[in-house]
Amino acid sequence: MIYLDNAATTRMYEEAVRVYNEYAVNRFFNPSASYQAGLDIAKQLNEVRNLLLKKLGAKKGTIIFTGGATESNNLAIRGSMRNGKYEYVFSVGEHPSVYNVAKELKNQGHIVHFIDLRHDGQVDYQKLEKVLNEKTRLISVMHISNETGAINDLAKIDMLRKKNAPNALFHVDGVQAFCKVNVNVDKYNIDFYTISAHKFHGPKGVGALYVRNPSSLKNIVFGGGQENGFRSGTENVAGIMSMLDAVKKIDIDKNFEYVCSLSKKMTDILESDENVEILQTESPYILSVGFKGVNGETLMRALQDKGVIVGIGSACSAKKAGNRVLESLGYDKERVKSHIRISFSEDLQLQDIEKAGKTILQTYREIWEKVK
Amino acid sequence: MRNVILLRFGELFLKGDNRHIFESMLISNIKTKLSSYDFKFEKTFGRYVISDYQASLEDDIVGELKKVFGLYSLSLAKEVDADRDAIEGIVRTIDCEGKSFKVSVKRADKRFPIPSMECAKILGGVVLDNYKTASVDLYNPQIEIKVDIRLNGKAYIYVDEIKCQGGLPLGSAGKGLLLLSGGIDSPVAGYLIAKRGLRLEALHFHSYPYTSVEAKEKVLSLAEKLCEYVDNIKLHIISFTQVQEEIHKRCRPEYMITIMRRIMMRVASRLCDKYDLGCIITGESLGQVASQTMQSMAVTGAMANRPVFRPCIAMDKEEIMKVARDIDTYDISILPYEDCCTVFLPKNPVIKPVASKVEKEEGYLNIEDLVDDCLEKEEVVEIVKPKQ
Numbered sequence: 001m002i003y004l005d006n007a008a009t010t011r012m013y014e015e016a017v018r019v020y021n022e023y024a025v026n027r028f029f030n031p032s033a034s035y036q037a038g039l040d041i042a043k044q045l046n047e048v049r050n051l052l053l054k055k056l057g058a059k060k061g062t063i064i065f066t067g068g069a070t071e072s073n074n075l076a077i078r079g080s081m082r083n084g085k086y087e088y089v090f091s092v093g094e095h096p097s098v099y100n101v102a103k104e105l106k107n108q109g110h111i112v113h114f115i116d117l118r119h120d121g122q123v124d125y126q127k128l129e130k131v132l133n134e135k136t137r138l139i140s141v142m143h144i145s146n147e148t149g150a151i152n153d154l155a156k157i158d159m160l161r162k163k164n165a166p167n168a169l170f171h172v173d174g175v176q177a178f179c180k181v182n183v184n185v186d187k188y189n190i191d192f193y194t195i196s197a198h199k200f201h202g203p204k205g206v207g208a209l210y211v212r213n214p215s216s217l218k219n220i221v222f223g224g225g226q227e228n229g230f231r232s233g234t235e236n237v238a239g240i241m242s243m244l245d246a247v248k249k250i251d252i253d254k255n256f257e258y259v260c261s262l263s264k265k266m267t268d269i270l271e272s273d274e275n276v277e278i279l280q281t282e283s284p285y286i287l288s289v290g291f292k293g294v295n296g297e298t299l300m301r302a303l304q305d306k307g308v309i310v311g312i313g314s315a316c317s318a319k320k321a322g323n324r325v326l327e328s329l330g331y332d333k334e335r336v337k338s339h340i341r342i343s344f345s346e347d348l349q350l351q352d353i354e355k356a357g358k359t360i361l362q363t364y365r366e367i368w369e370k371v372k
Numbered sequence: 373m374r375n376v377i378l379l380r381f382g383e384l385f386l387k388g389d390n391r392h393i394f395e396s397m398l399i400s401n402i403k404t405k406l407s408s409y410d411f412k413f414e415k416t417f418g419r420y421v422i423s424d425y426q427a428s429l430e431d432d433i434v435g436e437l438k439k440v441f442g443l444y445s446l447s448l449a450k451e452v453d454a455d456r457d458a459i460e461g462i463v464r465t466i467d468c469e470g471k472s473f474k475v476s477v478k479r480a481d482k483r484f485p486i487p488s489m490e491c492a493k494i495l496g497g498v499v500l501d502n503y504k505t506a507s508v509d510l511y512n513p514q515i516e517i518k519v520d521i522r523l524n525g526k527a528y529i530y531v532d533e534i535k536c537q538g539g540l541p542l543g544s545a546g547k548g549l550l551l552l553s554g555g556i557d558s559p560v561a562g563y564l565i566a567k568r569g570l571r572l573e574a575l576h577f578h579s580y581p582y583t584s585v586e587a588k589e590k591v592l593s594l595a596e597k598l599c600e601y602v603d604n605i606k607l608h609i610i611s612f613t614q615v616q617e618e619i620h621k622r623c624r625p626e627y628m629i630t631i632m633r634r635i636m637m638r639v640a641s642r643l644c645d646k647y648d649l650g651c652i653i654t655g656e657s658l659g660q661v662a663s664q665t666m667q668s669m670a671v672t673g674a675m676a677n678r679p680v681f682r683p684c685i686a687m688d689k690e691e692i693m694k695v696a697r698d699i700d701t702y703d704i705s706i707l708p709y710e711d712c713c714t715v716f717l718p719k720n721p722v723i724k725p726v727a728s729k730v731e732k733e734e735g736y737l738n739i740e741d742l743v744d745d746c747l748e749k750e751e752v753v754e755i756v757k758p759k760q
Contacts, residue, residue, distance in 0.1 A: 295582070298581050299581075301581035301584065301585075302581040305581070367581075370617045371617075
């Protein structure tokens, strides 16, 4: 099997599995316990926090461990809401774990602005500038699009915020970016940054939220007061330690360069057919590819029978009809339907890509012959 | 005193000499439905009595009985010896405080010394003595206390009559083949026809990879839901991909659906021959879509070698949806997976197909081979009711 849906989830590093096992079986103690074994675990969690802060380029702030990106995004958005006539700004390209929270805010009567995307998949900065004002409480924009691989210009958004919305907090959903590109939250004055372990070879069910200034956030669940009260519930120690192991192992620059070569190889093969359309974006990790006249879902299923696994957009919403993100780029329904998502990881080999690329083209042509 | 469930059957009353055949089927179906419970079954004239079951399982047992075709209604009753003191003792426990009530007595056993009307008066007096704010209302009472004195020397006292399915015992009409698509209508058609005593097998066409594995799973779930009423369904799953590709390649697009459905009918007929099934059932409703016009049904139905039953034919979509909700298939049916009828959908399908023109288009296909191929790739899944 050649797995090309790494934006949905990645294979865990074997060493990360071993670490998980060690903390699940031998060092299973509750970090809130007052005896030595528990205190030791709490100390280790703090070391993980420090390492994550460093990796995020944060000189100050804190890390809150969560049950994954959906929880981190909910915490950042709902935890930063305040009563009063504030405004909230999101891009239409956000993952459902942000987009649906935004819709919920709107349903509750808050003023919510959804910013369109440009044809290249980035947020439309001109439209963003227009809605920002002194009442803007939160701007939430993803770092890298899970659908298209487009990288949003965080420096530009920060600049627009400083100019037009000085009171606004800045949340970045970094799920497809963390450990794939270098992140510097201090440079762009990011207030909240979401990460998810299973997107970079860590375990599922573990994530974190970077918080620059804890006083800007309120907890949304209540309980034992873990994570400084921001996320009650016993920490997933084995998951967190295993995530740490994955973070340590990753060499971002080396992987980036390597994945660029994979992505280029795939692009070269697919673009040899004039009916194939690749959405050009900056992240080499994700390619959104359209196959004229063929339904992407049909192609995905035919490919799985040949041992090539590709995605058809966010796995969290793949079961729903349509694709909000591609539609927002101005694609008509037929064009949206024709797209699949190919996403890479550094554990793929060039010959895998060559084989998969050829299989994809051949399978597409077979189906096209039958349905044209 | 025992807690019992009194069962009444409906249309079987209309049966003459064959009544015993229908009754024995109904009894056998009841016992099958309750096979995972301990209980005692008795037959008295005109009633069945379920007793000696675990009290905590009473709701579950009633739930099962409400899905038995051929039962008209049931009541949760107290059974006592046909003795005035015993009957009065039970009537006294029925809380009528602040309510209007009526007592009705049926005395099948004339050995019981007090005539029905007088007995009702006496028992009414018992209620009034016990509940000071109760009042008698013979025409529109809030509570109707029914006392049934049967020939077995027992009296049954109950308040509510719970409606059951009605219809005829499952299997009494034979067995048919339901075309099950995954939409809202076909499971409803299956339920409605099963209610008239027909056991079901089902046929599903899929078009993988144009349709998803989930679409197939959805049909398995629908069949499972129907099994709550029909106990088990043999589901025949057939790949229709090649047929659709061939039609798409060789025939005019506006005839896609007509030809597809004619081939479905041919495959269904062959399965009926193979498995000895007496009819074909579809979820068609007149005029709902292009393929469900009178003319379309004429040219597709002509390919069937058995009667084609269409229980939803005169129902509005709303009415069909209501039944789907009642039998709990609606939420599964609306899951958004494409079925094979939505793949290769032409923009302008022919609404009033003419047989000669359809036959001409079919002339471009090797229909016999396509049907043979379909049958060769048949997959059979035995579906049973999921365990609680």
